[in-house]
Amino acid sequence: MLLVIDSANIEDIKELVDYFPIDGVTTNPSIIVKEKKNFLHLLKEIRDVIGNDRELYVQTLTFKATEIVEEAKYIIEKVPGKVVIKIPATIEGIKAIKILKTLGIRTMATTIYTPLQGYVAAKAGASYVTPYVNRIDNLAGDGIQVVKELTQILDKHKFNCQILAASFKNVQQVHNVCVNGAHGVTLAPDIIKNLLSHPSTEANVSMFNDDWYKEYGVKSLLNQNDVKI
Ligand code: G3P
Numbered sequence: 001m002l003l004v005i006d007s008a009n010i011e012d013i014k015e016l017v018d019y020f021p022i023d024g025v026t027t028n029p030s031i032i033v034k035e036k037k038n039f040l041h042l043l044k045e046i047r048d049v050i051g052n053d054r055e056l057y058v059q060t061l062t063f064k065a066t067e068i069v070e071e072a073k074y075i076i077e078k079v080p081g082k083v084v085i086k087i088p089a090t091i092e093g094i095k096a097i098k099i100l101k102t103l104g105i106r107t108m109a110t111t112i113y114t115p116l117q118g119y120v121a122a123k124a125g126a127s128y129v130t131p132y133v134n135r136i137d138n139l140a141g142d143g144i145q146v147v148k149e150l151t152q153i154l155d156k157h158k159f160n161c162q163i164l165a166a167s168f169k170n171v172q173q174v175h176n177v178c179v180n181g182a183h184g185v186t187l188a189p190d191i192i193k194n195l196l197s198h199p200s201t202e203a204n205v206s207m208f209n210d211d212w213y214k215e216y217g218v219k220s221l222l223n224q225n226d227v228k229i
Helices: 009-020 027-034 040-048 064-076 091-102 115-124 131-139 143-156 171-179 190-192 197-216
Strands: 002-004 024-026 055-059 083-088 107-111 128-131 162-165 183-185
Touching: 002 162, 002 190, 009 040, 009 083, 009 190, 024 083, 027 055, 040 055, 040 064, 064 083, 064 091, 083 091, 091 107, 107 115, 115 128, 115 143, 128 143, 131 162, 131 171, 143 162, 143 171, 171 183, 171 190, 183 190
Parallel strands: 002 024, 002 183, 024 055, 055 083, 083 107, 107 128, 128 162, 162 183
Antiparallel strands: none
């Protein structure tokens, strides 16, 4: 199951790649503009941090299929390493996904709100489909249910397409998509860090350390020859 960073912030990406088993980085136009940097320079900076083997997902901006295809080719030409082109699941986007499939360019269909949008994108040849879990919930829909039903469609009919769920506001949503069949999640840095946060874990670690210190007077397993006993 993929764990992907949904951010273009270099400092956050550096820290997360250092500590977590990260598979890639997703961006979209809103995420890119937050960094106030040149688009291609920023993507190359991200590439330098994550290396050539992790996937970097870059979204197109235009509306017409022909223009989307041109943008996709441009991104592939300019950005080194493994790149997946993110394309919104509009009718023009689906046409572009079909064309890019014939050119051997991998795509992710994004802004998915219904299982049937995901089905059409997978059938068009998208390698990934990306339901927007929290944005669906905010429309009084059920983002988890969309992931569950989309999983049923893709798995039952053996589509070569993975669900990389996006748009989360809390770890409970992440938990729910994980147990309902998503093949991966793309998460903002604070949500990734929260996957490990639990007050009891912190308390237990402190207690182990304190017990050891009280007995041996040191706070490490190293240099055991120096301990009192
Ligand atoms: O990758 C899509 C994602 O960035 C949308 O998330 O949190 O803006 O709803 P959010």
